[in-house]
Structures are given as C-alpha cells and as structure tokens.
Amino acid sequence: MTDARPTVTVVGLGRANSPADSATIRLRCQAERPTVADAVADANAAVRLVRAAVAEHGIEADRSTTSGVEIRAVERHDKGVSTTVGYAAEHRLIIEVAHLHRLGEVLTAAIAAAGDAARLDGVVLAVADGAELSDRARDHAWADAVRSATQLAEHAGLRLGSVLRIDETPDCEIGTRQLRAAAAMPVEPGGVEASVRITVAWELV
Secondary structure (H helix, E strand, O other), X not given: OOOOOOEEEEEEXXXXXXXXXXXXXXXXXXXXEOOHHHXXXXXXXXXXXXXXXXXXXXXXXXXXXXXXXXXXXXXXXXXXXXXXXXXXXXXXXXXXXXXXHHHHHHHHHHHHHHHHHEEEEXXXXXXXXXXXXXXXXXXXXXXXXHHHHHHHHHHOOOOEEEEEEEEEOOOOOEEOOEEOXXXXXXXXXXXXXXXXXXXXXXXXX
C-alpha cells in the first residue's frame, strides 16, 4: 500500500474597496403623549413633515418608506408599583439617497423637519455594483491563498499540484459603512469594503 500524497490547505483573505455611490438614512420619528391617539398623531405628523422636506431635495415618495411602527406604554416605577403615565409612538423611516452628493442636505432637511421628534439611527453607505466589488475581493483572496500555499510547498521541497477543494465562507459579504452624525455636521462619505475568505486545498507534487 502506498502512502497518501501530501497536501496543503490554506486560508486566503481578500478585500476590495470602492467609493460609495448611494446611501440609506435610517430615521425614527418619536412622540410621547398622554394618549395613544395623540402619540400616533404627532409621530405621523413628524413623518409627513420629513417626507415633504426630503421631497424638496429630490427624494421621490417611493424612496422614503416606512420600515416599522411601534406603540408602547410609558411607565413610571415607584416603590415597586408601575403606573402608566403615557404612550410613545415610533415611526421608522428608510430614506434612500441615490445621489451621494446630496446626502448632507437631505439628512439635514429630514432632521430639521422632524425637530425634537427625530432619532437618527445612522446612515448606511453602499455601492450599486456590489457583485463587481465582491469579485475583486475574491480575486485577492485567491491570490493570497496561492501565495501562502506556494511558500509552504517550496519549504517542503515540493510544488503545487491539482486543487482538491475550494470553500468560501458563507457569511462573507459586502460591508456597508455606517455613519452617525448630528444634523449640523457635514457628512463626508467614504468607501465601501467587500471581504471574502476562502479555504483551498492543493495536492503537493
């Protein structure tokens, strides 16, 4: 019986960056009032003001959508006793900004329109062609794996033979960059990074 041929297994990591070309604003309009009806009415009023404000900056109605609505009781705790003192209504919005150069003005207008009802959850940057960015990251991951495996093979006095296995980590994806800023602060968008991790096994000859 002959001995099994030697193999080498390595992990390749690859990253690729691209300037962001779009953004999503995640904003909540919140109101706390004595009754449910008043809380809902005021939160909805703030939402209408936000939508009207961003529309003036080129954001169409289908780019300013509701992502969730929540109503909860506001309770006061005193000596182990809970008392409902009012109700809070929260209306969550997603505002898509296709033209990144307008992000600052849209963000400022949205928060100014909502006033004290505004709660900014963040701004997420993205790229339109995510597949191309992932492809570049995957190319870098492959080059990294080949480089590492070749070095190990040379140390063993051998060469790389056939590829026996290639696995890509399932959860590798494009990472969006999230910004958090006050409305009065200038927004300076950066880039978006894709990260890919692969495991490759070669036969050594």
